[in-house]
Amino acid sequence: QKEVEQDPGPLSVPEGAIVSLNCTYSNSAFQYFMWYRQYSRKGPELLMYTYSSGNKEDGRFTAQVDKSSKYISLFIRDSQPSDSATYLCAMVIIQGAQKLVFGQGTRLTINP
Amino acid sequence: DGGITQSPKYLFRKEGQNVTLSCEQNLNHDAMYWYRQDPGQGLRLIYYSQIVNDFQKGDIAEGYSVSREKKESFPLTVTSAQKNPTAFYLCASRGGRGGNQPQHFGDGTRLSIL
Numbered sequence: 001q002k003e004v005e006q007d008p009g010p011l012s013v014p015e016g017a018i019v020s021l022n023c024t025y026s027n028s029a030f031q032y033f034m035w036y037r038q039y040s041r042k043g044p045e046l047l048m049y050t051y052s053s054g055n056k057e058d059g060r061f062t063a064q065v066d067k068s069s070k071y072i073s074l075f076i077r078d079s080q081p082s083d084s085a086t087y088l089c090a091m092v093i094i095q096g097a098q099k100l101v102f103g104q105g106t107r108l109t110i111n112p
Numbered sequence: 113d114g115g116i117t118q119s120p121k122y123l124f125r126k127e128g129q130n131v132t133l134s135c136e137q138n139l140n141h142d143a144m145y146w147y148r149q150d151p152g153q154g155l156r157l158i159y160y161s162q163i164v165n166d167f168q169k170g171d172i173a174e175g176y177s178v179s180r181e182k183k184e185s186f187p188l189t190v191t192s193a194q195k196n197p198t199a200f201y202l203c204a205s206r207g208g209r210g211g212n213q214p215q216h217f218g219d220g221t222r223l224s225i226l
Contacts, residue, residue: 008152034214043116043202043217044155051212088154097162098143098206099170100215102154 003027006089006103015112019076023089023103026070030101032092033065035074037085038105044088048074079110114139116218118203123223125190125197133188133221135203144186145204145215148172155202161186190223198224 006023013019021035032051036044048063050056050072056063064073076083089103116137125131135144143162147155157170161180175194180186186205190197200222204215 004154006154032212036217041220041222043118043204043219046214046216049214090155092212094212097160097168098212098215099157099160100155102156104152104154 001026003101004089004091004103007106008104010107010109012109012111013079015079015081015110017079017110019079019083019108019110021074021076021087021089021106021108023072023091024070025072025091025101027091027093027101028067028070029093030091031094033063033072034090034092034100035061035063036088036090037083038088039085047087081110081112084109116203116205116216118201118218118221120221121219123221124226125223126226128192130189130191131223133190133201133203133223135186135188135218137184137186137203137205137218139205139207139216140183141205141207142183143206143215144180145206146170146176146178146186146188147202147204149200149202149220158188158201 004025035048038044050063053067060077062075086105086107088105090100119134145160146158159178161167177189202220203218206215
């Protein structure tokens with residue numbers, strides 16, 4: 001069983017829709033949770049960074065963490081074609097050094 | 113502009129050849145990382161360095177080597193021992209003394225076999 005599970009998609013939705021992206025994890029030692037966005041042929045860019053259960057909002061993006069269920073989500077409101085990308089969840093564990101464990105990424109397409 | 117620069121963008125390797133991927137950062141970050149990304153997969157850690165002249169193996173270090181002689185530079189060598197080197201290679205760096213600062217990535221090098 002992988003430490004982090006993420007549905008690879010692809011996911012295709014119309015412009016303006018609310019998008020929900022999800023990851024589950026098995027290691028309760030994960031301390032921080034991140035979402036990265038990766039455009040084709042580019043490096044991942046940090047979107048959201050949370051460390052506790054609950055919601056964190058930044059513009060059209062909301063990150064949700066439920067540590068009791070080992071489940072994190074990213075919601076995108078009023079989705080735009082420019083949101084079309086691969087979204088990677090990453091879990092942080094600190095054991096002397098910081099290590100990230102990534103999900104495999106969900107490819108998202110927003111159709112105009 | 114501050115950032116992480118990876119070069120070259122595309123690289124081709126012949127059988128039996130070692131190749132070196134460059135990663136330079138001007139963010140004054142102490143920690144640097146190398147990841148490998150295969151199609152449809154997440155990133156896997158190859159090597160990391162928390163400080164100059166020190167580095168540690170990640171989850172898939174076999175067939176790779178690194179050096180950290182300067183704070184701003186963390187080159188990765190893909191050796192001939194790496195039998196499946198075709199992948200997208202990403203370098204990251206992180207600032208701060210604690211472990212809670214996020215990693216920031218360069219735009220990668222795509223390595224292919226001739």
